[in-house]
Structures are given as C-alpha cells and as structure tokens.
Amino acid sequence: MAVKGGSFTRLGVNYGTLGDDLPSAARSVALLKSLGARAVKIYDANPAILRALAGTGLRVSIMVPNEIVPSLGANASLADAWVANNLAPFYPAVRVRYLLVGNEILSYASLANSTWHFLVPAMANIHRALRARSVRDVKVGTTLAMDALATAFPPSAGAFRADIAGPVMRPLLHFLSKTRSYYFVDAYPYLAWASNPSSIRLDYALFAANSFLSYIDPESNLTYTNLLDQMCDAVVAAMGRLGFGDVPIAVAETGWPNAGDPNQIGANVHNAATYNRNLARRMAVRPAAGTPARPGAAMPVFVFSLYNEDRKPGPGTERHWGLLSPDGKQVYEVDLSGRRPLESYPPLPLPETDEPYNGKIWCVLDAEGKAAANTTAVGAALAYACGQGTGTCDAIRPGGPCYQPNTLVTHAS
Template identity: 50%
Template sequence: MFFVCLLSLSGAKASSNIGVNFGQLGNNLPSPYRSIELLTTMNVGRVKLYDSNPEILRLLSSSNIQVSIMIQNHEIAGIAANQSIADEWVRNNVLSHYPETKIRYLLVGNEVLSYNSEQGRQMWHDLVPAMRSIKRSLKALNIHNIKIGTPLAMDVLQSSFPPSSGTFRSDIIDTVIGPMLKFLDKTKSFFFIDAYPYFPWSQDPENISLDFALFRGTSTIRDPGSGLTYTNLLDQMLDSLIFAMSKLGYSNIQLAIAETGWPNSGDVEEPGANIFNAATYNRNLINRMTTEPPLGTPARPRVSIPTFVFSLFNENQKNGPGTERHWGLLHPDGTPIYEIDLTGKKPLTDFASLPAPKNNVPYKGKVWCVATKDADEMELSAALNYACNQGNVSCDALAPGRECYAPVSVADHASYVFSSYWAKFRNEGGTCHFNGLAQKTTKNPSKFFSPVLFVSLYHSTRFIMIIWFFGCRSWFLQVPRCEYLKIKEMKIRSSKQEFFC
C-alpha cells in the first residue's frame, strides 16, 4: 500500500511530471474532495478532466497540480460557428478558476476523428475552427500559458508499421490534419495522442511480443525504412506519428500522450488484461517518462513527452467490453489496485511481487452473454425489450409454448436475448454490457436451465401431449390418459430446483 497519510491540500507540492486522467463514469466513485486528496497523496503532477467540472476545478485551486480541461464533443459546433459562444465558454470555464487553478491545457473534443457518422464528419470540419475560436478568446483575455489541443486516437493513421511508413488517413489529411498541424505549429502546442500498446498486442499476440508491449523486451526491431531500432511498442506508435507529421512538413511539433495505460481486468476473450501486466506496463512507463535527461523516442531522442496515465479509478459505467471498466490505478473506494510510484523514483525491483497472470494466452473456447446474478428485474426487462427490437434479434422463441419459454424468468429470458444480440452484433461493435446488467461466461447457460414439464390436455383424444423443455431443446411425448395420473405424481429433479408435474 502506498497511501500512508493524506497530505493537506493547501501548499501541497506535486513532485511528478506524470499526469493522470480523472474520469467520472461511475456510480460508486469517491467525492470530488476525496478524489483530489488521493491525487495529491499520489504526487500526481498533472490531471486531465473530460469536462470543466466547476467543483473539481475549485478544489484543485488549493493544489499545485497542473490541470487539463476539455470542451465536450457536443459543444464544438457552436463554438466553431460563433465567436461569442467561445468567449462565453472561456469566461465561464477558464476565467472563473484561472489563475488560482493551474489550468495549462484546454482540449477541444475527445477522439473527434474516430467518429465516422454524418454528424461525426461534420464535427471533423468544426474541430480546427473551434480550436482557433478558443485561442482568440484566451488571447483577448491576455491568457497566454494555456495550450490548445485535441486528443486523437491512433486510428488517425492510415499506415503505422513500420514507423517510417506512418501516414495520416486520406479522408482527413487535407481537410483536418493539415490545418490542425498548422495551428499547433503556430501556437507551439502539442499533438495529443491516445496511445495504448495493449490494443495492437491483444489483436495480434502471435506476432507482437508481450514483453515488447510491456517495455521489458530483450529483442529489438529495426525499421528498414529509417534504420532506427526499437525496444518497445509505444515508441513505435509514437514515431509513426512523428514520421506522418514530418511528411507534411511539421517535424518539430511536440507530442503529448493524452491517454495510455493497461487494463487490470477484462472479459474472458480479452487476453493479457490483468493486474500483473497493468502494474508492469505503468511502472515501466513512468520510469521511462521520468528519466532525466529525457529518453524521447528513436526518431526524436532526448525530448520530453508529457504523459497522462489512464485512469485514476476503475469506472463501472463505461460502455464497451470489460476492459473499458478496468483501467484504473485505484478501486472506487480509493485503495490501490496495485502499488505505483508516479514520481518514478522507486526502483522497479523494490515493488512487491504480484501473482503471475493466467490469461496472457488468448482464450479459444466459446463465450456466452448472460444476465448478471443480482440484476434488477425491472431494468432487465427494459434491456430485454431493447435488445428484442434491434435489427434481426428474434425473441419469438421466448413466447409461451415455444422452445425457449422455459424456464420462465426474466433473468433466463434476458440471458437468451443478450446472447442472441451479442452473437449478431459483436462484429459491428455490439457489446455484452447492457449498462452493467450483462456479463460474459464460458459456461453454456442452456446446460443449467432447469427442466420443466408442460402438459397439454386434449379432451377430444385419448392422449395427453407432454412437452419436455430443457434449455432451448424440446421433446414431445403422447401418453395415454390412463397413464397421465401416474405421471402427474412424478417428481422431476434438476441440479438447481425441484418441480412437480
């Protein structure tokens, strides 16, 4: 444990250049005051917010932590179209707290160029005009030490390997990237990038070494185009951006890592998401980024790179696969998930050993999406209805008398629908989450459904039709009426419940 005491917020000194992303997508997170106490105790040098929360900004005024605030995506269009809206935003969200709160970065939007809908494409074209409007607003107020930028994902690149082949996407290179680089160069700001080695490694673990992704590789990779040698995956990712910018004539724009990290847990088919790897990645990252003089990258050695680790807490209300809710350094109660030293001063060998990971190899078996055990039935019912109305998800099998009607419970019906929805939409970005009502399992849920007898009596015949349901399978049996009385007393047993005919 690295929380020995809580420092007083007033006069506290941040001793690290490492920043932390402070997301708030959780319903069990500490109060803003407690969160700022934790940031201060952890010696966080910078904190990045995903909005301009006035309470958090007010509390940060008592610290020496440098702050990055964000204009949210839905605000970009108005700011781009109207200078007075930009002026008002800056007055309300910057001037109200500056300079007591050490706002040093103002980010316009979040991964804007990753949205490819019609509305998203309009946001692309509004992005740089909005950045210019905000810069004019700050200049009018004589504020010159706040850098304007926008965090982008690695998908802005059309080519990234080898790094020397780095090239921006053709659909944004002229209309967005070119004007943006011109703005960043003129204002001496940073190209903010969200860079996660976990994703390329987890998508291709056979060809990318896990050690290479975790900064502990013993082998090197040589870029045939540049002749540069690489010892880790993050350097490769960053240099691909440097080469892409250089090809457009901007070889001197500094990089800043807006987000990076490693998930401490995830779904069963998300390999390598565990505490051991998360601790290894972040400890090595911090050690590397706090080294003096700076290490830089092979393409740009000895250049400091401002870095924000993602994230402060595990956030249980984030959508997407399980890893999305497990990037935190801390549990929601404020206790550390693993020991970390953001100053980079603690030798890596001094950290206590962690249990060896068990999921570094991709899972090869089947996975089902089922309702969580403690899910609220009203919420489950609403989620079930939502899924039934999406595309080709058919819920006809759940109708009374149909093959998946039994067992008759909202949870079991929801599990059937969740699995059906996920199977149909997972390749299109559909997830097994449903606002926390669903989870993945490697156990076939149909094997655990309790068998139920449905007996239909046909008065016009001498037979009774018995329909036996087991999970989503059924068997039919005609029984003479005289035998029905015997069957009626039969006790049906299952591993979960007992039923009587």
C-alpha cells in the same frame, strides 16, 4: 531532429467520473498527489473538481465537450463565453496548462459532416479568447486516437487517413505549429498487442526491463525497444509527410487494463502494474529519453485512468483501467514519480489471461442490476432473431430443452 517540448515533468493521470460512489473531488485530488502525479487531465471543466485543484500546484488539462465544438467553431463569441464561464473563474489559482477541444472527434464517422470541419475553427476561437484575456501559458489542442493514422507500421511509414489528411489534419497541424502547442495522441500498446498477440511480444509492449527485444525500422534504420515509442514515431512520420515534423507530441492517454472479459487477453493486474511502473520509471529519466525519431524530446504523458469506472459501456476492460478502485484503494502499488525501485514492490499475482481464451462464453441478461437491460427492447430483438428461420432459437421453443422456465430473462440469456 530532437524536438524540445518544454521541461519534462512526471506523469499525469486522467481523472474520469463515470463511476458510482467515487470519492469526492477533494479526496480524489489528495489521492492523485499520493500516487506521485504532477498533472491531471479531466474530461470537462467540472467546477467542483477545479475548485479542489486550486492551489495544489498540479498542472491541469481541461476539455471542451464534443457536442459543443460546432457552435464554438461557428461563433467566436460563444467560444469567448465558454472561456469566461469555465476557465476564467479558476485561473490562475488552478494551474491550467492545456485546453483540449474535443475528445477523439476524428474517430467518429458520425461526426464527419457536423463537427470535423468545425474542429480547427473552434480551437482558433478558443485560442483568441485566451489571448484576449492575456492568458499565454495555456496551450490549445485536441486529442486524437491512433485510428487517425491509415498506416502506423513500420513507424517511418506513418500516414494520416485520406479522409482527414488534407481537410482536417493539415490546418490542425498548422494551428499547432503556429501556437507552439502539442499533438495529443491517445496511444495504447495494450490495444495494439491484444489485436495481434502472435506477432507482438508481450514484454515488448510492457517496457519489460528484462527484454532484449528490439525492432529495426527498415526505412529509417532506427531501433525500437518498446511499442509505445513505435506508436509515437508513427505519428511523427505522419506529421512529417504533411510538412509539420516540428510539432511536439503529448500522450493524452496510455495505460493497461487490470481486468476484463474472459476473452480479453492480457487484461490483468500483473500486466497493468508492470506497464505503469515501467512507464513511470522511463518517464523519470533525466535528460528525457524521447523516442528514436526524437531523442531527448520531452513530452507530457497522462496515464489512463485514476479510477475503475463501473458506468462505462462496452467490454469489461472499459471498466478496469484504473489505478484505484471506486473506494479509493489502490488496485496495485505504483509510484508515478518513477523514483521507487521496481524491486521494492511486493510480488504481483501471476497473470492468468496472457494466452487467448478458448472456452465458451455465455451472455446473461441483467434485468434487475444497475445496468438493467430494457426488457421491451430485448423482447423485440429476441422475436426478430427467432423469426429468421435459421434454427437459432429451436432450443427455447415449446418442447425444446431450454424452453423452461418460460421467461424473457432465461430465453434471452
């Protein structure tokens, strides 16, 4: 079945702000347009960003923070107040098209008791608040990571996790179907490939134009030529198992990191540029290519992300998904409209991290930088680790080869 999701548009971009000294909102909007983006997704309802987006024609997605989802689900008047304070002052000058309630809420087991059961009621209350203001062109949804699925391979076997399938996903899909909204999935072929590089070809994950690789699903007999299509169709199959095979899909986040830690395979400028350039070309095809399970289906797609955000915690890749560095310069050239021929781009640096890293890795304590560690907490952790009697700390005990200099920084490192 070909599911039509509205007129197909060019790629959008996720605009996060967890970085130091990022360009102003006005400058960021200008940069978005210079990249060829036609849409932008932000992770809140930042008034400065929304003011900068007014009158630009960019299609905008705004987000309700996870922490207030329970209150919006429990109290319709609070949902109405949120819409009144965060959307109404900017609409319709800002072309808000999607209002996303929460970000990957079902990925956090810690929110299971406090938040999961409020997700759909919060979405319903937000939807009613929009309708009360005669706002009918803003779709309400929520973003879900691929870990909402218990099974994703082969695509035809896609199924939601048992803990959410009945209590959360069925009412969620019913809401999306009734309101003609989208299932917003965060789909990262990089993460799937990097977790199993020996079984998945890199060029298959990168939409490589010179790749003749394909995978035939043994149950559906559908042929796949790239990993993103597989991931999307696994979601299609999972929705179909619950009786909602007609809900359209939007890709809320996808992309490829341009750098990472030494042991993070494939995170480099060459692969990031290749992925996003090929994605842009693919998304520009008319009529829309769709996926094997939904040929011709149009879907919104948002690249992650606008900037390398240096304040994001976690491994190195977390701070290197950007199309731009924090000073606004392109990490690599890319035309998100998809019109630029691939052969017109300048040569990319050779990929140097496409094989597993076999060297040694050292941890070094940062006691002075912007992300300085809490030395009191580190000292307590060091004392605990060295008190386990395993010999781990023999080298830094008095007389050991690494005892001097006798400081917390050197011992913890």
